[in-house]
Amino acid sequence: MNVFKLEDHPHRRYNPLTGEWVLVSPHRANRPWQGQVEKKEDEELPRYDPDCYLCPGNIRAGGKKNPDYKDTFVFTNDFSSLLSDTPTGRMDENGLFLAESEQGLCKVICFSPRHDLTIPQMSIDNIKKVIKDWAQEYEELGKIDYINHVQIFENKGSIMGCSNPHPHCQIWAQKSLPVEIIKEQKHLSEYYDHYGCTLLSAYLEAELLKQERIICTNDTFVALVPFWAVWPFEAMVICRQPVKNIASFSDKEKTDLADIYKQLTVRYDNLFETSFPYSMGFHQAPADRKEHPEWHLHMHFYPPLLRSATVKKFMVGYEMLANPQRDITAEQSAFRLRSLSNVHYTSK
């Protein structure tokens, strides 16, 4: 009589990339948009801020002076979390006190000389310059003999702990593989060994047939809310082809990457008519000079907002101690994002 339905009944969803689960409670969210939607007045930022350490011509905290850059600007982080000259060493006392030294380096890329712009407000041409920097950095950092992984990520918004609104991202390159990469690599390899194609090729094909969680697409990429999403408006950008890393993209594919990055982030900003905070990062093959047929480039977007510009989701209680949980389903979130305009609300 009572048939299990994803849209009505509490259930767990499996993330085949990480092997982890999320608890979904749709019965609590049957009226998700009746709550008040508050509008936050976005702070008006100047085009140039004399106190910003990323603006052109300014002196950074470490004492170095930024050039008068016109497009993007790449530099080594003055307060890097990883250092290239760390001596190698290891401690292991019966597996109870286990530590290893780590080598690496950290870079910062300013997306634009303009202090007041973000990706959704930039042109495709200017976003493409950022993507070319990413490709070049992945390639060059990957050539350093001790580097095995290059992590490109963007932290946007003070709610995500981003200390400076000047549009920028970071690249941390390191010797060991980080935990999220190890998790995904394990599951991607198992899938590839068993089926002979990448997990994300099969997943994307199935999602394109279902058309339930797609947000937007172009010739090269698909943006969707993954079936197993944890954050209310979590998204992934998946390459249609199983491309291993960003350095392998053609010029046209780089344009398409700029396009999908803009399409998705414009919709994000339009959702609550605010500059939408998130952490974004690339997952791609480790830069360890191995083949990696199992890898399939994708981007993860983890935004914290739940109901408005001021109501965020907290990962506390059950989520810290058991596993993540959400009310609004991935399908409802995708529908909301898909229905939004791809013209930025401030330009209307």
Ligand code: ZN
């Ligand atoms: Zn991933």
